[in-house]
Structure formats: structure tokens, C-alpha cells
Amino acid sequence: MAPASNSILSPQGEVITSMNHAHQIHAHIVKNGGTQCNTLPLTKLLSFTPLSSCGDIRCTNLIFTSMNSPTTYLCNAIIRGYAGSTTPEKSILLFCALRELGVKPDHFTYTFLLKACSSLRATAEGKQIHGLVCKAGLVCDCYVQNSLIHMYCRGSELSAARQVFAKMPERDVVSWTSMMSGYVANDRSLDALLLLKQMEADGLVPNEATVLAALRACADLGALSVGRKLHDFIRRKGFDSNARVVTALIDMYAKCGRIDLASEVFDGSPRVDVFSWTAMISGLAIHGLCESSLECFARMQSLEIQPDEMTLTAVLAACRNAGWVSEGMKLFESMEASYGVIPTIQHYGCIVDLLARAGQLEEAEKLIEAMPMEADAVLWRTLVWGCRLHGDIARGERLVKQKLLAHETDDSGNYVLLCNLYASAKKWQEKARVRKLMKARKIEKPPGTSMIEVNGTIHEFLAGDSEHPEAGKIYAKWDDIAERLRLEGHHPKISEVMLDIEDEGKVLSLHHHSEKLAIAFGLIKTNPDERILIVKNLRSCEDCHSSMKLISKIYRREIIIRDRIRFHHFKNGSCSCKDFW
Structure with missing residues (x-):
């Protein structure tokens, strides 16, 4: 007499632990005709084979197709x-x-x-x-x-x-x-933090997943005060035993300009994994603490923690920010042999940027052409930026026309690059022609935006913004700043302005860049001993960079600006990037 189906696998009986075990049980079920009915063993099999980490979806399909009804x-x-x-x-x-x-x-x-x-x-x-x-x-x-x-x-x-979400009669955490999380993933981190406030007002307590989303939002916005409150909440709830939360805290503090607090979290946590190490290495790199970044990587290796591709991207970024060509190339060339990581386009991007900043433009172009994958627009723009930096206008113009405009005719970034190339070479007529072409094709440069947190509230400024409730005070403050800059010998770099207007209008346009409005607001609203943190969406222009150096000296303030590439710590008239960005 054949054994009952449930003797093969019952809730109190044996537990499936491997695919071999599952195959044996399935064979027994088939032999005894168990596929003709919805037996408990069959149910258990179909729960194991697709969902277990050692399961096999193909086996699931075979089991399923053998069943009736x-x-x-x-x-x-x-x-x-x-x-x-x-x-x-x-x-x-x-x-x-x-x-x-x-x-x-x-x-x-x-x-x-x-x-x-x-x-x-x-x-x-x-x-x-x-x-x-x-x-x-x-x-x-x-x-x-x-x-x-x-x-x-x-x-x-x-x-x-x-x-x-709005129509749900009841919402859980x-x-x-x-x-x-959806807001954060779609670059609407400010909306995410507003939602967090509403959630707390509704009496719901955030869980670890909520905290992770909120910390990412704080990192995006530079919302340090909100991030610190979250950290206090994390301590009270014991969430700091979660390695993912630790990594998010390190990343948040680093991106909010407090690499010292990121280091405290990292050094004080017993639960750090490869992602935590990567966040710390990356944080040090974007703050220009490149030697410390490589020392952190060395510590990680001494503990025999295997780096992943993101870790190596962070280390290469440190080499890029420091201008260490030989060190960067050595790591890049040994990635696969030493760490089993095949270089991705992000790794190539770091090396191209490193070579381009160092003036090795020919080598950078050859590297792009020899890549095993197709280069994207970001890589070519990186090289063109290097061409502008080192005055190789002919190469930059050729690359924009052949590699960028030939494929992406509607991307404003390509036209802006070409305009900047012509401006740096003082080819004003060529620049004017590009501007006319942009106007004819209705292509507009994306607006520069800068954010500053004051008393727990994020204030966002656009270039030429007049929508802020205190716009009058802000512009009056900037006029005072501009006069003090003039007395210090600052001359606005009008070649940065793409508009076809008189020089006086170009100076006015420079004065109204978003980070300048943000710094004026910060000087109005913060105490004289407070650091000012500004987060912007674009790379800092030369005029804003030189202005910030002087402002830090004139007003005796520490100013931290996070642009699209890295952090700039301005203090006593100098910048941590040493004018290398």
C-alpha cells in the first residue's frame, strides 16, 4: 500500500533544505499519483522551489505544469x-x-x-x-x-x-x-521630508525602512538638522544595530558636510559591512580628504573585507580628486586581477576625468575609444571639460560636434559645453552663433539651483530668483557683498555668461547665480560663528568659486558648498580643493 502523501512532507515532518531534496520528494509524489490533486506536499514544494534562496524557478514550472486544476x-x-x-x-x-x-x-x-x-x-x-x-x-x-x-x-x-495614497481609507507605515521612497528615487526629497512630518503628525512611528528613505532625503538636500534628529530617533529605537542604517547615517553626514560625524558613526559601530566601508571611503574622497580615503581602503583590505565595484569607484574618485594619476591607473589596471572586478563605465569615467584634469587629453581620448563598452555622453563631456581647462579648444570643439551633437541634438549640456569652450578662447562670434542655434531650436540651459537649511527649513534658490518671501533683503545683502568684493579687487568673470547682452548685464547675471543668493540669505539668517552649507545641482563656475573664497575671508565664515562633483570648504580666503575641480 502506497504511503499517504502527507507522510512525505507534513507541517510537523521533514523540512525541504535543498533542491536535491525537493527533486526526491517530487519524484515520490509523481510515483504515487500526488500530482493529480492539490496535496499538502505539493503545496510545500511550490512554496520552496520559487522562493528559497537555493530554489529553482524552472523546477517550479515543471511541477506546476504537471498538475491538474x-x-x-x-x-x-x-x-x-x-x-x-x-x-x-x-x-x-x-x-x-x-x-x-x-x-x-x-x-x-x-x-x-x-x-x-x-x-x-x-x-x-x-x-x-x-x-x-x-x-x-x-x-x-x-x-x-x-x-x-x-x-x-x-x-x-x-x-x-x-x-x-491620498484615496486610501487607512494607511500603514x-x-x-x-x-x-518614491519621492526620494525621483529627485523630490523635499516632498519626502514633508511627508515624514505628516506621518509623524498622524501618529505613526517610522520603521527602519522609513528611516532609510528619510536619511537618503536628508543626504540629497543637505538637511543636517533633520538628519541629526533622525539619528537621535535611531539610537532610541536601537536601529543603529542595522548595518544598512549605519551606512545611511555615514552617507547622510558626509553629504551634509559633516565628515567628522560620519567618521564617529563609522568608528563607533560594531556593524559595518562592505557598504559602510564604501560610504566612508567615498565620503572622505568627496571632501578632498583623499589620503584618509586611501588609508581607509587599506584598513578595509587589512581586515580581509572584499571590495566591490562601488568601493573601487570610490577609491578611484579619491585619486581623481587628488590628481594622483599613477595611483589611479595602477588600481584601475589591477582591478580584475586583484579584486575580481571587471571595470564598468563608472570606473572608466573616473580615469578619464583623472587624465583629463591632468592634461593628458590624448591618453584620455584613446582610453575612451578602446573601451569594451560604448561611451556615453557623460564620458565625452568629461573629456571636453578637460579640453577647456587646458586650452585644447580644437580637440574640444571636434569632440562636441562628432561625439555629442551628432547623436544628441536636443541636449542643452552639449551646447553649453561648446559655448564655454568658445568663451574660454574668446571666440565671441562662434559663441554667439551657438546661442542663436539654441534659441532657434528652443533649447534652454537647465537652471542652477542651490539649497540651504536654516532652522530646520530647506530654502531653495534659482538663478535670478525673486520668488523668495525675503527676496528684497537677499538682493540688498548681495549688493553689499558685491561692493565688498569689488573693494577686495574681485573682477567678475563675464566669460562665464552665455547670454548675448552687454557686459553690465553679464555682471548682473553673475551676481544673481543661485549659490550667491543662497550665501546672502545664509549670512542674513545664521549666527556669525555658524558654518554655512549650500547644496547645488551644477558644477561651481569659476566666478562663484573665486567669490566664495573672498567672502569666507571678508566675513570670517566657514562656507561649505557641495556641487555636482565634490565638496568645497572655503575658509580664510582659500578652498579645500586647491582650485582643482
């Missing part, structure tokens, strides 16, 4: 397995086939399908599933609604995600965290 529960098991696999689209195709067979989905089915859509960023399919959710009467199901929010955020449809 599978239940919704078993269908969900394989849909879930495909949704979390490298081929999530199969979960959607399977769902369509199962609907034809009359299998009825439940709320779990939709959460797994929406996870697949999120992985694929398949918003169109996600919207169709959203329609089925509404027809199924699941608009009040918190799990399904949270999955919808996540799917829309992953597809960068924040308005749709916010509509789902996952709802708030999903919406916050």
Missing part, C-alpha cells in the same frame, strides 16, 4: 516565484493564461503581479492590473494599495502614486514609506 494558492506560489526571478514578465503571462482557465485571483495575486510590474517598470501593464483591482473591489486592501504605490513610483508616475 491548481488552486489559487498554488497559482500564487508560481506567480510570486516568477515575480521575484530574473524573468518577472513570465508572472504576467502566466496570470493571463490562468485567467483563460478560469482561475480566480485573490489580493495576493495582485500584489505579486504588481511586484513584477515594478521590477519591469511596466507601468502600462500595471495600470491594467490597477483596473482589475478596482473591479475586484480591492480598493480598500492596504497590501494591494501599497503595491500600487510602489509600482507607480518605480515607473516615475508620482502623481498616480500620490492619488492612490508601509504606505507612507513607499510614497517617501
Whole structure:
């Protein structure tokens, strides 16, 4: 007499521990006719093979196709397995086939399908599933609604995600965290922090995932005071035992200009992994503490912690920021042999930038041409920037026209680069022609923005901004600053201005750059002994850089500016970058 199916695997019996074990159990089930009914062992198998870390989705498919009339529960098991696999689209195709067979989905089915859509960023399919959710009467199901929010955020449809969020009758911490994470991932970190305030006002307590999203938002914005409050909360809740939280704290403090506090977190935490080491190495590098960055890397190696590709990117960035060509090339050339890491385009980007800044433009161009992958626009722009820096206008002009404008005719960055090249060579007519071409094609330079945190509130300024409630005081303060700069012998670098206007207008345009408005506001609103931190979205221009050096001397203030590339610490008339950026 054949043994009962549940004697093979029961809730109290043996537990599947490997795929070999699963194959043995499946063979026994087939031998005893167990695939003809929805046995408990079969259910257990379908739960293990797609979801376990040692499972196999192909085996799951073989088991599933051998079954007659599978239940919704078993269908969900394989849909879930495909949704979390490298081929999530199969979960959607399977769902369509199962609907034809009359299998009825439940709320779990939709959460797994929406996870697949999120992985694929398949918003169109996600919207169709959203329609089925509404027809199924699941608009009040918190799990399904949270999955919808996540799917829309992953597809960068924040308005749709916010509509789902706003209509939810009840929201849990996952709802708030999903919406916050979506804002952060789509460059709307200020909205994320506003949502955090609303969440706390509603009486919900953030969990570790919420804290991670909030710390990323603080890092993006330079919101130090909010970040420090979060750190206090993390200590009270004991979240600082989580290595991911430790890494996020290190990153937040480093990007908020407090590399000293980042070091304190790193040195004081017993739970640091490769990601924490990478955050610390990267933080030191962007602050220009490149020797300390390489020393940190050496410590990491002495503890036999294997670096990953992000770690090596951070080390190469340190070499780039310091101008250490030989050290950078040595690491780059030994990456695969020493660490098993094949160079990616990010690693090539660091080396191209390093060579270009050092004036080795021919070597940088040859390296790009010899890359095993196609170079992107960022790499070519990096090299063109080096051409401008070292006066090789002919090479820069050729590269812009052949490598950039030939492929990306509508990208304003390419035209701006060409204008800057001509301006540095004082080729005003050529620059004017590029400006006319931009105007004819309706291509506009993206506005420079700068943010400053004062008393826990983030203030954002655009170039020429007059929308701020205290705009009158800010411009009056800048006029005072500009006069003091003039008395110190500062001459505005009008070649930085792309507009076809008189020199007086160009000076006015320079005076109204976003970081200058932010520094004027900071000088008005902060105490004389406070450091001023400004976060901007673009690389610092030469005029702003030289102005900040003098302002730090005139007003005896420490000014920290984080631009798109690195930090600049201005103090007593000098900058930590040593004018190398």
C-alpha cells in the first residue's frame, strides 16, 4: 500500500533544505499519483522551489505544469516565484493564461503581479492590473494599495502614486514609506521630508525602512538638522544595530558636510559591512580628504573585507580628486586581477576625468575609444571639460560636434559645453552663433539651483530668483557683498555668461547665480560663528568659486558648498580643493 502523501512532507515532518531534496520528494509524489490533486506536499514544494534562496524557478514550472486544476494558492506560489526571478514578465503571462482557465485571483495575486510590474517598470501593464483591482473591489486592501504605490513610483508616475495614497481609507507605515521612497528615487526629497512630518503628525512611528528613505532625503538636500534628529530617533529605537542604517547615517553626514560625524558613526559601530566601508571611503574622497580615503581602503583590505565595484569607484574618485594619476591607473589596471572586478563605465569615467584634469587629453581620448563598452555622453563631456581647462579648444570643439551633437541634438549640456569652450578662447562670434542655434531650436540651459537649511527649513534658490518671501533683503545683502568684493579687487568673470547682452548685464547675471543668493540669505539668517552649507545641482563656475573664497575671508565664515562633483570648504580666503575641480 502506497504511503499517504502527507507522510512525505507534513507541517510537523521533514523540512525541504535543498533542491536535491525537493527533486526526491517530487519524484515520490509523481510515483504515487500526488500530482493529480492539490496535496499538502505539493503545496510545500511550490512554496520552496520559487522562493528559497537555493530554489529553482524552472523546477517550479515543471511541477506546476504537471498538475491538474491548481488552486489559487498554488497559482500564487508560481506567480510570486516568477515575480521575484530574473524573468518577472513570465508572472504576467502566466496570470493571463490562468485567467483563460478560469482561475480566480485573490489580493495576493495582485500584489505579486504588481511586484513584477515594478521590477519591469511596466507601468502600462500595471495600470491594467490597477483596473482589475478596482473591479475586484480591492480598493480598500492596504497590501494591494501599497503595491500600487510602489509600482507607480518605480515607473516615475508620482502623481498616480500620490492619488492612490491620498484615496486610501487607512494607511500603514508601509504606505507612507513607499510614497517617501518614491519621492526620494525621483529627485523630490523635499516632498519626502514633508511627508515624514505628516506621518509623524498622524501618529505613526517610522520603521527602519522609513528611516532609510528619510536619511537618503536628508543626504540629497543637505538637511543636517533633520538628519541629526533622525539619528537621535535611531539610537532610541536601537536601529543603529542595522548595518544598512549605519551606512545611511555615514552617507547622510558626509553629504551634509559633516565628515567628522560620519567618521564617529563609522568608528563607533560594531556593524559595518562592505557598504559602510564604501560610504566612508567615498565620503572622505568627496571632501578632498583623499589620503584618509586611501588609508581607509587599506584598513578595509587589512581586515580581509572584499571590495566591490562601488568601493573601487570610490577609491578611484579619491585619486581623481587628488590628481594622483599613477595611483589611479595602477588600481584601475589591477582591478580584475586583484579584486575580481571587471571595470564598468563608472570606473572608466573616473580615469578619464583623472587624465583629463591632468592634461593628458590624448591618453584620455584613446582610453575612451578602446573601451569594451560604448561611451556615453557623460564620458565625452568629461573629456571636453578637460579640453577647456587646458586650452585644447580644437580637440574640444571636434569632440562636441562628432561625439555629442551628432547623436544628441536636443541636449542643452552639449551646447553649453561648446559655448564655454568658445568663451574660454574668446571666440565671441562662434559663441554667439551657438546661442542663436539654441534659441532657434528652443533649447534652454537647465537652471542652477542651490539649497540651504536654516532652522530646520530647506530654502531653495534659482538663478535670478525673486520668488523668495525675503527676496528684497537677499538682493540688498548681495549688493553689499558685491561692493565688498569689488573693494577686495574681485573682477567678475563675464566669460562665464552665455547670454548675448552687454557686459553690465553679464555682471548682473553673475551676481544673481543661485549659490550667491543662497550665501546672502545664509549670512542674513545664521549666527556669525555658524558654518554655512549650500547644496547645488551644477558644477561651481569659476566666478562663484573665486567669490566664495573672498567672502569666507571678508566675513570670517566657514562656507561649505557641495556641487555636482565634490565638496568645497572655503575658509580664510582659500578652498579645500586647491582650485582643482
